[in-house]
Amino acid sequence: MHKDSSRLQIGILGCGPIAQAGHFDAVRKARNADLYAICDRADDLREAMQAVHQPQAAYADYDAMLADPKVDAVIVAVADQFHVPLALKALAAGKHVLVEKPLGVTIEECDSLGAQVEASGLVLQVGNNKRFDPGIAYARDFIQAEMGERMALKAWYCDSTYRYAMTDNVQPIMRTSAAALRPAGDPKADRRRYYPLTHGSHLVDMARYLMGEMVSVQARLVEKFGAYCWFTAVDFADGSVGHLDLTVAVRGDWEEGFTVYGEHGSVKARVHNPWFHKTSEVECFSSKDGVYRRPLGEDAHTYKRQVEGFAEVILQGVAQRGATAVDGAAALRALVAISRSVETGERVRLADVTGGV
Ligand SMILES: NC(=O)c1ccc[n+]([C@@H]2O[C@H](COP(=O)([O-])OP(=O)(O)OC[C@H]3O[C@@H](n4cnc5c(N)ncnc54)[C@H](O)[C@@H]3O)[C@@H](O)[C@H]2O)c1
Numbered sequence: 001m002h003k004d005s006s007r008l009q010i011g012i013l014g015c016g017p018i019a020q021a022g023h024f025d026a027v028r029k030a031r032n033a034d035l036y037a038i039c040d041r042a043d044d045l046r047e048a049m050q051a052v053h054q055p056q057a058a059y060a061d062y063d064a065m066l067a068d069p070k071v072d073a074v075i076v077a078v079a080d081q082f083h084v085p086l087a088l089k090a091l092a093a094g095k096h097v098l099v100e101k102p103l104g105v106t107i108e109e110c111d112s113l114g115a116q117v118e119a120s121g122l123v124l125q126v127g128n129n130k131r132f133d134p135g136i137a138y139a140r141d142f143i144q145a146e147m148g149e150r151m152a153l154k155a156w157y158c159d160s161t162y163r164y165a166m167t168d169n170v171q172p173i174m175r176t177s178a179a180a181l182r183p184a185g186d187p188k189a190d191r192r193r194y195y196p197l198t199h200g201s202h203l204v205d206m207a208r209y210l211m212g213e214m215v216s217v218q219a220r221l222v223e224k225f226g227a228y229c230w231f232t233a234v235d236f237a238d239g240s241v242g243h244l245d246l247t248v249a250v251r252g253d254w255e256e257g258f259t260v261y262g263e264h265g266s267v268k269a270r271v272h273n274p275w276f277h278k279t280s281e282v283e284c285f286s287s288k289d290g291v292y293r294r295p296l297g298e299d300a301h302t303y304k305r306q307v308e309g310f311a312e313v314i315l316q317g318v319a320q321r322g323a324t325a326v327d328g329a330a331a332l333r334a335l336v337a338i339s340r341s342v343e344t345g346e347r348v349r350l351a352d353v354t355g356g357v
Contacts, residue, residue: 004032008311011037011057011065011095013086014077015049016180018100021171021275022129023075024053026303032311039065042177049175062086066093073123073314075307076100080197081183084109091120098310100127102201103328106356107336110329117325125310125322128205128331130271132305134297135280137321139260139267140209142284142293148263150238153211155258156245157203160273163254167275192221192342193357195228195248196335203246204334205323210260210267213237214334216349219341227251232338233347264288277301332356 010027012019015038027035037057040046050058059065065074066089073096076086084104090097103126104110117124130136143150160166188194208214219232227249234242247255256271257280264287271280279297286293299305312318323331333350339357341348 008033009036009072011071012075013039015040015045019077022303026307029304030307041181042179045177079183084113096123098125102197114325123313124325126328128323129302129306132302135282138295139282147265150240151261153242158247158255159249160254161249200246204331211236217337218347219338221342
């Protein structure tokens with residue numbers, strides 16, 4: 001495994017499922033980062049992960065990890081409700097932050113975090129790992145450079161009832177702990193809130209990444225046989241339109257993808273479940289030469305590539321491809337607007353919403 005001579009020293013907060021399935025492996029494999037420290041309040045979980053991943057330091061206390069001068073940046077891999085307060089602590093300690101999606105659970109807390117990022121001069125990136133799928137990145141670059149004016153987007157994200165049969169085979173066997181620190185109550189119990197936050201956050205970020213700012217939405221929700229289907233009509237700031245389909249879960253395979261229509265071409269993408277580390281099948285057609293282009297994207301470990309992208313911004317000062325705090329706040333605003341539209345049946349402007357989903 002190749003490692004650069006200059007590497008970001010990362011401390012990961014949280015030894016839960018996303019750290020075990022994604023971040024530990026991603027940071028250890030990233031060419032420009034090291035897994036310097038891990039942190040979890042649950043002793044049994046932290047000790048088990050310490051034995052497997054061999055970080056140089058392990059902390060039960062987040063403040064103690066933040067006080068370690070060898071930590072350059074932290075990955076905040078804890079429950080959504082903790083993201084903003086714990087990301088703020090990291091910034092106050094002078095650490096760069098890669099925080100899991102969604103950025104937060106209220107628009108106000110996301111905006112206040114954005115202001116702190118701006119004031120700090122530090123880098124904050126949201127864990128919208130799909131931006132680092134080589135096929136999706138290629139599609140975005142094609143749209144920006146080749147496609148001319150955008151006209152329309154259709155995008156879908158449909159979780160599958162067979163999802164755990166698929167992902168359990170490729171993920172490590174998860175360690176759990178009765179001592180894990182979680183928010184009060186069960187934030188996952190209300191599916192009308194939890195699914196948009198956990199899955200919809202990927203879909204709206206993808207829509208913004210490809211099409212730019214969203215101005216308003218009109219959404220409908222159908223609930224049948226324990227499944228939830230949000231169909232959302234979108235107006236984008238550049239005058240283009242969109243249709244977003246969030247369905248959890250389809251009685252079929254994982255279905256994710258998008259189509260974009262533009263002035264000088266079009267894009268089609270079939271996106272795979274991220275745990276397969278398989279590049280999206282993307283075809284970009286240019287009417288300038290009448291040719292379809294399709295990237296191979298041999299390395300589609302999106303969790304590793306998002307860490308590499310994050311480290312490059314900090315170490316080399318390259319432009320940030322990952323979602324910023326402003327992107328994270330705008331994504332949450334879109335999700336809140338979708339929820340308000342479902343409740344009222346009206347078209348809702350993103351600029352008018354407050355609070356959470
Ligand atoms: N990008 C993706 O594909 C993807 C996939 C799954 C989950 N996620 C996101 O990852 C996040 C975390 O998910 P999870 O299921 O791993 O969470 P989890 O709540 O199961 O685990 C978090 C761990 O962090 C520890 N912890 C929390 N606060 C702490 C503190 N202040 N100090 C020390 N330890 C603390 C807990 O003890 C727990 O072990 C969520 O926001 C989720 O949306 C992202």
